[in-house]
Amino acid sequence: MWERRYGFPDPMRDAHGERLYPPAQVDKLRLMRRLVDHGQRPARIVHASAEALARMLEEHPGVSDAELASAADIAPMLKLVRLHRSADLSAALRQALLKQGLQRFVVETVAPLAQAVGEAWMRGEIEVADEHLFSEQVQNLLRGAIGAHDSVGRPRVLLTTLPEEQHVLGLLMAEAMLVPEGAACVSLGARTPMTDIPAAALAGDFDVVGLSFSTAYPVRQAIDALLELRAMLPPRIALWAGGAAVRGKHKRLPGVQIVDRLDDVLAALRNWRDTSSPEA
Amino acid sequence: MWERRYGFPDPMRDAHGERLYPPAQVDKLRLMRRLVDHGQRPARIVHASAEALARMLEEHPGVSDAELASAADIAPMLKLVRLHRSADLSAALRQALLKQGLQRFVVETVAPLAQAVGEAWMRGEIEVADEHLFSEQVQNLLRGAIGAHDSVGRPRVLLTTLPEEQHVLGLLMAEAMLVPEGAACVSLGARTPMTDIPAAALAGDFDVVGLSFSTAYPVRQAIDALLELRAMLPPRIALWAGGAAVRGKHKRLPGVQIVDRLDDVLAALRNWRDTSSPEA
DNA sequence: CATTGCGCTTTGTCCAGGACATAAAGGCGA
DNA sequence: TCGCCTTTATGTCCTGGACAAAGCGCAATG
Numbered sequence: 001m002w003e004r005r006y007g008f009p010d011p012m013r014d015a016h017g018e019r020l021y022p023p024a025q026v027d028k029l030r031l032m033r034r035l036v037d038h039g040q041r042p043a044r045i046v047h048a049s050a051e052a053l054a055r056m057l058e059e060h061p062g063v064s065d066a067e068l069a070s071a072a073d074i075a076p077m078l079k080l081v082r083l084h085r086s087a088d089l090s091a092a093l094r095q096a097l098l099k100q101g102l103q104r105f106v107v108e109t110v111a112p113l114a115q116a117v118g119e120a121w122m123r124g125e126i127e128v129a130d131e132h133l134f135s136e137q138v139q140n141l142l143r144g145a146i147g148a149h150d151s152v153g154r155p156r157v158l159l160t161t162l163p164e165e166q167h168v169l170g171l172l173m174a175e176a177m178l179v180p181e182g183a184a185c186v187s188l189g190a191r192t193p194m195t196d197i198p199a200a201a202l203a204g205d206f207d208v209v210g211l212s213f214s215t216a217y218p219v220r221q222a223i224d225a226l227l228e229l230r231a232m233l234p235p236r237i238a239l240w241a242g243g244a245a246v247r248g249k250h251k252r253l254p255g256v257q258i259v260d261r262l263d264d265v266l267a268a269l270r271n272w273r274d275t276s277s278p279e280a
Numbered sequence: 281m282w283e284r285r286y287g288f289p290d291p292m293r294d295a296h297g298e299r300l301y302p303p304a305q306v307d308k309l310r311l312m313r314r315l316v317d318h319g320q321r322p323a324r325i326v327h328a329s330a331e332a333l334a335r336m337l338e339e340h341p342g343v344s345d346a347e348l349a350s351a352a353d354i355a356p357m358l359k360l361v362r363l364h365r366s367a368d369l370s371a372a373l374r375q376a377l378l379k380q381g382l383q384r385f386v387v388e389t390v391a392p393l394a395q396a397v398g399e400a401w402m403r404g405e406i407e408v409a410d411e412h413l414f415s416e417q418v419q420n421l422l423r424g425a426i427g428a429h430d431s432v433g434r435p436r437v438l439l440t441t442l443p444e445e446q447h448v449l450g451l452l453m454a455e456a457m458l459v460p461e462g463a464a465c466v467s468l469g470a471r472t473p474m475t476d477i478p479a480a481a482l483a484g485d486f487d488v489v490g491l492s493f494s495t496a497y498p499v500r501q502a503i504d505a506l507l508e509l510r511a512m513l514p515p516r517i518a519l520w521a522g523g524a525a526v527r528g529k530h531k532r533l534p535g536v537q538i539v540d541r542l543d544d545v546l547a548a549l550r551n552w553r554d555t556s557s558p559e560a
Numbered sequence: 561c562a563t564t565g566c567g568c569t570t571t572g573t574c575c576a577g578g579a580c581a582t583a584a585a586g587g588c589g590a
Numbered sequence: 591t592c593g594c595c596t597t598t599a600t601g602t603c604c605t606g607g608a609c610a611a612a613g614c615g616c617a618a619t620g
Contacts, residue, residue, distance in 0.1 A: 203364045
């Protein structure tokens, strides 16, 4: 479609008329994708040179001042990710966990570091492999810490993502916030089909269903899916949603508890206990 | 394409000519997909009724006798998966791990149970959510157990999957086999781009790169990718590959160590140490 | 008797131009 | 300054044709 409309990309053709993309065009497309993911529109950037696009990425609005401030604490760890120092990164994370405790570790270390890693990837400063490495190390640590808690309390929370969303860190962070408060969390991991979610929620006697949506998730699709899910779930089961795609969408999502920041998970939990305990 | 060629599916159309698939056709397509994944060809099954397809699934060749035998031991756990008893399943797995130790747990419990769960899903006896739940519980346990070991020995092994392969259990099982033997494993999780793998292997001073391919992975694609990767890696870095898609393909993959069964991971490890220790 | 090679059949993907639903942006009035 | 509405931008779907590639069976060979 871009080819027809903007004249770019303009691939070569093989002997049978199929498109062959020169590396230079692929590189430019990768740069464009990052900018589009950040809100730029294709028509605005399609005619810029690769160098100009790279410059736009570096000048990108970036993290807010508040986040930059906390970034000072996590800078050393970000450097370890950049240098592929997996063993050192693992040790640094473990130390932070021991020092801060699970909940503070999530709020003060994992969340800002994940954001910083994502930003760095957006700017092309680190590679996919580094991002994967970071994600794995955090998963190892969080899963271990979560596993150390019992899960027998209330509410019983079912955590997962929709099929298009494959990022799991959001779920794990939520679980790590909830478990120390005595909630019983069960995570289905990523990519659970829509129709399976209400079935699983009913079968497992859950009080809350929690979904996570990362930046890349289409806002409209997230809202439609949440409203549909709300209609499929009985009223006694609460629906919580968190992540960039639903931030600030309270108004458009009646009956859905929006979790804008990690702290809000705890607020939602208190709220649930206040409104539900009388009947228990 | 099937619509043009076989006359099925035959969707309704909305006011603007776009296809609308009645639930019955979607159900039949789901049954067909399972059969196709098991090697049936579309033309053979497209004209059968939904009932006939369901019968074909149940009569499907299924597990071998040897696997059935060991399945007797895991039957109780499979039942817990079916009944969505997440807490009991978690406890049963934990107990098996303590009793058997990490390596035996992987070989005797996790692997056959994963296979049984996959088979049950294929037959429609359990839902996607159950499979996810099982996978999550196993991940929690294995990651915790792996994290308890140091990773400072040799060989240094980099584990991951290619972009089309999202199953992570194979990697975790391999890691769980290797770590108790004193190998230093780093997993990048699933879906690492081809070009990032050699870069990460060189940057991290690795001796071995290990890839996992599940049943659904196209055999041809796996072989091409492995040969390409072999050419991109320096000779001193070994390339190991495991999973259903590469089983028995030794001949077509010179220079690649094929891991047919979990035990072969240990054989490959011994082999590497025998051939590499003299120079160390 | 197992195995390799070859040709036929089956199956999936690509091509092109047209149409239109839907999201974002900009203008206008309250 | 906010919210609504029009206009523009953007992505997805449609159709029918063509062809590459994967799978299957048969024949020939060690």
